[in-house]
Structure formats: C-alpha cells, structure tokens
Amino acid sequence: MDPFVTSIVVFVLAIFIGFEVISRVPVLLHTPLTSGSNAISGITIVGALLAAYSTSAALGDHAQLAGTILGFLAIIFATINVVGGYVVTDRMLKMFKSERGQKGR
C-alpha cells in the first residue's frame, strides 16, 4: 500500500478510537481531561524534533537556517505544552479526594 494511503487508514481508525475512548465522562473530570488531552496534543514535539534535526545538516543555506530556527522554536513551544499540561493536570487530580481518604488523614 502507498504510505500515504496507510496514513489515511490509520488517521480514520484513530479518530474512531478517540470517539470510543471518551464516551462517558463524569463532570468532575472535565477539566483534568481537557488539560490532560491538551498535554497529549503536545505530541507535536515529535514533529518538532524531526523538523529541527533534518535541518541542521548544512546551515549555510537560507532555507536551512529558517528551518532550523522554526524547528528550535517549535521544540520550545511543544515542550511547554507537554510539561505544563501534564504537571498541571496532575496538580488538579491530586486535589480530588474522596470522603474515605479524608478520614484517613
């Protein structure tokens, strides 16, 4: 199969998985789920690394230089997205306590 067609197949199937995975979510978890999936969308960090890498080969060329700078910036922003997203989600989830848990304290 053409790699492009494979990609399309994977894309469509993954969308269906996404719909299935989150079907019933309690209101309690809406915020952590939003920020948690937001952190996952920082997966673009993989793209940023790949983009930065393929450019560093020959810095002389203007396009190369532009590519490197864009890749460098992309890594910074994607990392903020990933690190900030996961840490803040954990901070929120840490606060959810059940009645039983409180008596234990």
Add this chain to the structure above:
Amino acid sequence: MLAMSDTFRNSLDLLYLLAAVLFIFGLKMLSQVKTARRGNLISSVGMLLAVITTLLLIQQNQLISLIWIVVAIAIGTIAGLLLAFKTPMTGMPQMVAMLNGFGGLASMLVACGDYFTKTGLGLVPEEPWHFALAVGLTVLVGSVTFTGSMIAFGKLQGLKITPGQPVLFRGQKPLNALLLVICAIFVIWLTVEPPAWATIPVIAVIALALGILLVIPIGGADMPVVICLLNSYSGIAGAFAGFVLHNMCLIITGSLVGASGLILTNIMCKAMNRSLGNVLFGGVGFEAAGAGATTSEKGTVRTFTIDDAVITFESASRVMVVPGYGMAVAQAQHVVREMADKLQQRGIVVNYAIHPVAGRMPGHMNVLLAEANVPYEQLLDLDPANAEFEQADVALVIGANDVTNPAARHDKASPIYGMPILDVDKARTIIVIKRSLNPGFAGVENELYFDPKCAMLFGDAKKVVTELSKQLGES
C-alpha cells in the same frame, strides 16, 4: 530515513506504536475518577517514550549536534514547570487555553520548517502532492488554533484588549467565510503547483487573522465550548503535521485528541442545549452581555441580612450549595468549605450542585472545590442534584445565575429556553449571594430572584460567606 538498518527502524516504529497505546490507555483511565491520576501518569510515560524514540531516530544521523535540541527542551521544560506551578487554580481556564495555543503554534512551525528544509534541499519535486497539501492544512489549522487560543486566553484573563463580551460588527460572518475561502485557494495552489513556498506565509497570516476573528464574537460564558473545540483543533493540527513528516505516532495521537476534544465539545453544547453553530456564530454571551439591563417590574425582590440567613440555616437539615463563576471570581471556594464544615458540625447535610457549564471551563467548579478539600462525593452532577433539591431546606446560590433560571424551563422567548438547569426553585428556601441585582448579568433576567421563596443576600461572595461562617460558628 538515511542509512539505517531496517530492523532498527522497525523497532523504533514499534516503540511509537507502544507510545500510542499508552496514550489510549491513559485517556481511558483519565475518564474515570479512581484511575484518573494514574492515567495521566501513563500518558506522560507514553510521551517520554515518544520523545526518546525520536531522539534515537535522530541520533542515527551523525550530522547534527544535539546541543540545540537539548537547549530548546530545557527552555520549554523550565517555562512549562513555572506555568504549571505558579498558576492558581482559579487561573486554570486561561492556562489551558495558552498551552493549547502553544501546541497549535508548534505544529504550524513544524510544517513550515519541514517545508523550507525540503525545498532548500531540492527535495520538493520528489515530494508528492499530498506533502504540500498536508503542509498547507497544518499551517491553516495550527495558526487558527494559536491565535484563537490566545484570544480565549485574553478573554479569560480579563485583558482589556480582548473584552469578555462578544465583539460583533457588520459583515463579520461573510468576512470570515471570505478569509477561509482565500485560505483554501492558497492551500490548493500550494498543492498543485509546488514549490510555491511564498504561499505559506500568506496562508499563515490569513489563518492567524481568522483565528482572532472566529473567537472575538464568542462571549465569556461560552468559553468552555471554545476551549474544548480549540483543544480538538490542536490535535488535528498535530495529526496533519504527522502527514507532513510521515510519522504514524503523530497521526494516531493527534487524531485521538482531535476526536476526544470533539466529544467534550458536544457534551458542553448539550449542557447548554445549543448547537455548536449557535455557540460559534450566535454572538451570545449570557453573563457577559454588558450594559442595557432593565430591571423590569416582575415582582418584588426580598433581601436577607446575614442574621436572617443564619436563622434559616439553623432550622435546616439539608443544604445544597450552588456555586458559579461568581465564586471563582471572588476566590471564595475555601470560605465556602469552612462554612459547610460549620453546617456539618450542626448535623446538617451539605451537598454541592454543579452544572456542567458553570464557570469558564468544563468542570471548573469541581476543580476549585477540590482545591478547597471538598470530598468529591459531595459534588453532584445535574441529575443527582436535581433529585436532591426537592428535599433540600436551603439552596444557597453563590455566584451562579443562568444555570438556575427557571425561565429555561417554560419561557420560550428566553434565549436560554431549553437549557437544562439546576432546579433550585424546588428547594424550600433559596438564598442567593450576589453583588447586586442589576449590573453585568443583563442579557437574561433571572426569574428566580422574584420567587417568593427566594431571598437575596447582597455583597461580595467571599465577604458574605466568611461572615455567615463566623456567625454560624458562634451561635
């Protein structure tokens, strides 16, 4: 990729697959209370795995020094940690909006960078049409996500340049449609006639403007929906970037987030009984509609003093607290919890009724009350809460408005008609803590306040609740 053994390359692809599986498990667990925290951890392990796999993939190519990559990751990590730890819980909606924007921006930069590199290397003639198409779409969606999220951030943060109320002007919708069409034309041009690299900045500029124009007409109270939708966009942008780079991990994960974001968007819209189109283009901003309030004579409004309220509480056995955005603004969650403690010491049962769209982001109230150490069993969703109101002696409304308006049930002329509400009026007595009757909350007048069972307790939520709490402790 370059000279790399097939076995090695294959095993890296399998590691990517493993990372994607971890994300799926993580999301699944994140949607259940008991496993949520572990789910988030698992998904972060997936992310670490994806990054390490990518670093292994890059270091196969001996040409580059990793130093710049390490520097960029270090800067991003420090900034991310600072943001995550410094932001107060009341600032969560803005924080999520900002992070989301960064994700979109990163995807857009990735696509631009890769395109420039490949054109620079003279590779583009060998790149098929769908490469250019993917670049164009990533730039389009990524840019809209970026500026859209930044406007949402500004509105939530209360910045002056981005007013909370809808910004509407004549011809707004045709203008947006026109910009989108122009953008699409440029994407097609890029696709059929590469290397038309100059089209990329044009697409970016138009899409950045479009992101701003799409979010400014949306009112502050509709932000939960916007945040979910932008979250979905940032996932889609990531998936498109995966098409640019032929990276399966990006495609799977991006579309996963894109789809789950849409589900959440849909949940939010249902909670307001409005279509997505109405939220995005309706220009309704319930609480933020601004001046022009007319306090029509629908009846008299009863007011309470703190003492009146204390007496009412003393004879109660079941109390429902109904928090809203006003509680978040006044940062009153901790004093609310203290007051609830005092009530519980008197043997009064206290629960919280939480509307899905109360506050400025999905589940906003739950997070704030959890911060104040309220056990989550006491936080009731719409249906369980409505089952409780009939037995409640007192419903204490703190800074919530539209979600308690009985007009939503029967007044077809009301803009919120049909929205599922909390049936506060079923309680024996209703006490509403509010700054004043008149300003700000103008768009829709709340019938509840004219209910003979309802009494208003005017003042700042935090001050009033603190005073209530003090008096309840004394008597």
